[in-house]
Amino acid sequence: MSGFVTKPEPVQVPGLVHLHTGKVRDLYRDGNGNLVMVASDRTSAYDWVLPNEIPDKGRILTQLSLWWFERIADLVPNHVISTELPEGAPADWAGRTLICRSLEMAPVECVARGYLAGSGLEEYRVSRTVCGIALPEGLDNGSELPAPIYTPALKAEVGEHDENVSYEETAHRVGADLAATLRQTTLAVYSRAREIARERGLILADTKFEFGLLDGELVIGDEVLTPDSSRYWPADEWQPGRDQPSFDKQIIRDWLTSSASGWDRKSDNPPPALPAEIVEHTRQRYIDAYEKLTGLTWK
Secondary structure, eight states: EESSSOOOOOOOOOOOEEEOSSEEEEEEEOTTTTTTEOOEEEETTTTEEEEEEETHHHHHHHHHHHHHHTTTTTTOBBBBBOOOOOOOOOOOGGTTTTHHHHHOOOOOOOEEEEEHHEEEEEEHHHHSTTTTTEEOOTTTTTEEEEEEOOOOOEEOOOTOOOOOOHHHHHHHOOOOOHHHHHHHHHHHHHHHHHHHHTTEEEEEEEEEEEEETTTEEEEESSOOOOOEEEEEGGGGGGGGOOOOOOOSSSSHHHTTTTTTTTOOTTSOOOOOOOOOOHHHHHHHHHHHHHHHHHHOOOO
């Protein structure tokens, strides 16, 4: 089993209709038909939404997404209308709430990879491919790929794995023209972001995007280029052949799979609560990513 250790009850706000509680975000619809997207401090690992929250995480993800939306606006428009709080919303929503256009979402997670890691590394070790794309011999954990690749996936429900699929499968599902546009836009945004990150001493190893259509135009939605949707490594510590230090929740995964947690990942039992020091260390990694990328001090 997997999913929420304890599923939160949605906040009820007059004038807003609750639509969905995700791993991190809660979605509502307002009276104008727009989406209200609220990023919580929830965190997940191994398909479980954990009982702990990471303080400031929702605001960091939201503010970093807004920062990135500005830097890719010439490549693809985004779904954000406003950052103002809806009337009657709790004060705690400030800084973590976006009013967004409602899109016809493409049923595809658009993933760009420039380095070998994660599920791509696992597949490469077996078949010398990533999502069916042939790669040369001699690559290792953390190796830079000869060129960035597009490896789409099908988005899963909370508690399930996203499913890697071939480009041909996405073309079958969404049509050849949209599939080609998704691939082209994903790689263009990744290439832009990788250069910006590199200038700030970070390697953007891989990332995933979600796109939708609005009046026939491709629009990027959800979050973008955050530590939740992207794998960032410190460039000065990059060393192929080993796991790279990262600016995300890897410390949580490491603790959960250590003897200290006492949790058997293969069991049906939910994971335990995180120790305070793991929570704080994770929070600091998110802050570090925000500050290194933006050059701003997190307040």
